[in-house]
Amino acid sequence: MRGYFRRLVAAYVDRVGIGTGLRWKLSAAIALVGALVAVALSLVVHNAARVSMLDNARDLADERVLIAQRNYELSGRLNFPNTRIDDPELPPELREKAEAGRRATYVVDRPGGSPDVWAAVPLKNGHVMSLHSGFTDRSSDILKDLDQALVIGSIAVVLGGSALGVLIGGHLSRRLRKAAAAAGRVAKGETDVRVRDAIGGVVRDETDDLASAVDAMADALRQRLEAERRVTADIAHELRTPVTGLLTAAELLPPGRPTELVLDRARAMRTLVEDVLEVARLDSASExxxxxxxxxxxxxxxxxxxxxxxxxxxxxxxxxxxxxxxxxxxxxxxxxxxxxxxxxxxxxxxxxxxxxxxxxxxxxxxxxxxxxxxxxxxxxxxxxxxxxxxxxxxxxxxxxxxxxxxxxxxxxxxxxxxxxxxxxxxxxxxxxxxxxxxxxxxxxxxxx
CATH class of the missing domain: 3.30.565.10 (Histidine kinase-like ATPase, C-terminal domain)
Structure with a gap:
């Protein structure tokens, strides 16, 4: 299935003509990794900040409900804002803990809005005092500003990573293109071209190893071809003299069909020797x-x-x-x-x-x-x-x-x-x- 999908994508890229140079591949890879890292870090930072703010809000609500409890026990009436006795809207989970004699806080998330913070404490008369407050506007603004900063930072990371990928990929692409051009010149018969010198550069990387390997391979092939050319030329040159003598001797034979056959084959052999010598001269690139x-x-x-x-x-x-x-x-x-x-x-x-x-x-x-x-x-x-x-x-x-x-x-x-x-x-x-x-x-x- 993976191979089929890869072939399908490759066919689509070839059909629409999308450029797949090294520069753009590196840029896309770095941008993708940067985007993933930025999104992951943004989510972690957002959640950590939200949890920290909610913890602070719960601690504040817990302190306020304690103050409200003392005031109620001293004065016998509620004189603290947002406090109620046996509030029917109190979350059941929080009510159970308060009825069990425990002071507790609880956060209720509202879809599309700020969360509600509850705090409850049991009273001596068996009732439950609760305090209901929302996420403060200041905390919401801070969280929104943090989210905005994270989004801007993520975009900056992606753009910076893309630019870095273009620079790195462009450098490697230029070196590889220079190497390919030099190798093409070597393939055309230019014997004085060195791929390693053509790519230049101060920093040594894998492209230098590739260029050195190509130069070594070109030298080895050049030596083998030169040896083959030299052997071919030497053989053809050594054959020229006896073939010429054979043709001269055949012309001295008495007229007749056998003589014509010998002359025809001798001329064909001389033509073949001359052609082989010409091919050897052309292969030497010295014409x-x-x-x-x-x-x-x-x-x-x-x-x-x-x-x-x-x-x-x-x-x-x-x-x-x-x-x-x-x-x-x-x-x-x-x-x-x-x-x-x-x-x-x-x-x-x-x-x-x-x-x-x-x-x-x-x-x-x-x-x-x-x-x-x-x-x-x-x-x-x-x-x-x-x-x-x-x-x-x-x-x-x-x-x-x-x-x-x-x-x-x-x-x-x-x-x-x-x-x-x-x-x-x-x-x-x-x-x-x-x-x-x-x-x-x-x-x-x-x-x-």
Missing amino acids: RAELQDILLGEFVARRVTTKNPDVTVRVVHESEVTTDPRRLERVLFNLLANAARHGRAPVEVTVEGRVVRVRDHGSGFPEGLLAEGPSRFRTGSADRAGRGHGLGLTIAAGQARVLGARLTFRNVRPPGAPEDAPAEGAVAVLWLPEHAPTNTGSYPVLAQ
């Missing part, structure tokens, strides 16, 4: 973009027409961009090769401002690629697997990062079709930046 100003639509149309005349190119809006033409061409050709290898004709390229779209009419990208992005040596689902090594889109994404661009993938479905409906094509979209790529981890070199 530099050589920037030039080009007309994007004209550049794409000329390159695509030269590469594959069957591809349809449409320039919706021309735009001048500052980018690296060689890397842009590499991204464009890899996207076209992926569309030709895994999709179906017709393949269409559209240029609109700084956005380049490459669409095929095949079965669409696999769900794993849409969810996680390109991954080396993984070609996707069965109908798009078995051909290639899964490096084309990985290289395209890496080169796009060097350009400061963003490469996205999606599938085309009929309007209103559910998510599980078969796709009618795959679309890769390259978003070129508005400014030169100076924040991508590379150091652009302007062409002279």
Whole structure:
């Protein structure tokens, strides 16, 4: 039941969009605790003050009834205000004690009004003398003033606690946000970022331990990735020489079908080695973009027409961009090769401002690629697997990062079709930046 209620509350919060930041959580918690403590203390103080005032009123009534008893026994008549003999309104509990020979006091609470204070004493003639008085106006005023002061104090405590919670929560929230931003920069490949230095601060708390742990984890992952990249690059580099020799030797073989097969496999192996080396260079985050100003639509149309005349190119809006033409061409050709290898004709390229779209009419990208992005040596689902090594889109994404661009993938479905409906094509979209790529981890070199 508790879990169901928690899920219900979480769903409601997500639906209405209520902010649940650390600052507001701490503020709400401190305000709630402050309110509970203030209410509890107010009730305790109010009851203690009321009991004390009632005790004083009962003591005063007891003293007055004693004075009235002495005066009655000396003079034989009642000469004290608010005293009566055998008062019919005397509370039964008090009457029983007086008839038993005991002097006593009694308080009767009246709904919505001040309490009544009774005092009774037995007389020598067997009658009961009683004194009836109410809670004095002065005592009522004091109690009301006390209640007002308690209410004001409680409100002040709640507001002060909320402000304190906002300050404390804001401090922690800022440190955590700085840590999250620094961790995000580390995730983007900035190797010189330290989360512990980013959060700053003089006071050491748990956020510093968290930042140190994140830095240690990032260092360990960086070392493992660098070792993996270095091993991959070394293997590919060592394979380049024998593969080149193999290709040269295969070209010397006599013409024939066996020779064509050997040449085809040797060329494929050389292409694979070159792709692996390129991936290793991109992973090292040391690539530099050589920037030039080009007309994007004209550049794409000329390159695509030269590469594959069957591809349809449409320039919706021309735009001048500052980018690296060689890397842009590499991204464009890899996207076209992926569309030709895994999709179906017709393949269409559209240029609109700084956005380049490459669409095929095949079965669409696999769900794993849409969810996680390109991954080396993984070609996707069965109908798009078995051909290639899964490096084309990985290289395209890496080169796009060097350009400061963003490469996205999606599938085309009929309007209103559910998510599980078969796709009618795959679309890769390259978003070129508005400014030169100076924040991508590379150091652009302007062409002279």
